[in-house]
Amino acid sequence: MSIESRLWRLAAHPKGPVEPSDFSLETVTIEDLDDGQFRVAIEYIAFEPAMRSWIMGRDTYVKGVQVGDVMRALAVGVIEESRHPEVEVGQRVVGNFGWREHAVASSMRDFGGIRAVPEGTPPTWPLSILGITGLTAYFGLLDIGQPKPGDAILVSGAAGATGSVAAQIAKHVKGASRVVGVAGGPEKCAWLTEVAGLDAAIDYKAFTDQRALTREVFEQFPDGIDVFFDNVGGPILDAALARINNHARIVVCGAISRYDTANPGPGPGNYTTLILKPGPMEGFVGLDYASRFGEAARELADCRADGKLTHAEDAQAEFAKAQAV
């Protein structure tokens, strides 16, 4: 039986801030399945900062989303009908299904590779702690940051999906002596210290002046910073660079303070500290570690089960408002 299903397409590449009119909602008819096909009913769709660069249309580590394309996103759903001999109705799966209510596939290799979600895994976790953000945190911190027991570690964007996992691995798995997270507002800062168990949090919104922010970083790190896991760039990167130790590792995971503006301004101001305090400042792409995702997801799941990691999720219910979230 054919069904009606909704999907979102990119309607325009944003010029300046993203507008709801940059997306268009469409209802399509999905015809009866052919032999060999199966249909996924989407339950949850990931929403992440990388989308901001995808919708500009430029190819980066993935192809840009073009006007008319279904908006790209990782999503979780359940197989609701199958005429494929190896695909069972009821199996929960994760894939690059995009902003749509139903996806029809002919192979588990479609949609960038469809993977079964293990029995017992909460449906949102493959998009959060066990998804690309959790895995990016894992590899960025461990492979690039190389934390050692006793290190002092600063994480920006620390209440976000990636930063919160990086900060907790540093503190509760790798034995850092001091882990400080940077986040916006007292509520997120309280979550970092009281729930995620970090040593301290810096509310960057309370510091409008660069010198005051840098002073705060100095006070939080009397013995300097050994690892800085940066999701944000901008003023916090400058403040961290001013306080790094010899041979500190600076992990350039993201620069979200620069994404949503046509004119992000000049780059880091304090990078010359790297001459006096030599050490690497290195970017990376989480997806480059895809061949090791299985092993890392199992470790993250174990840490979550042991209580070494926690995470918070924000799920919005209305598909028809996806473009305005």
Ligand SMILES: NC(=O)c1ccc[n+]([C@@H]2O[C@H](COP(=O)([O-])OP(=O)(O)OC[C@H]3O[C@@H](n4cnc5c(N)ncnc54)[C@H](OP(=O)(O)O)[C@@H]3O)[C@@H](O)[C@H]2O)c1
């Ligand atoms: N390298 C990779 O392969 C890779 C993969 C995934 C993600 N990333 C990057 O990791 C970063 C975090 O992604 P995520 O998915 O964890 O994001 P997320 O959960 O959506 O968290 C992003 C947080 O960044 C903070 N933020 C936004 N604008 C800011 C600004 N101007 N200054 C300071 N903080 C700001 C906000 O928290 P506050 O309320 O605390 O301000 C926001 O909630 C992004 O830069 C993303 O591009 C990189």
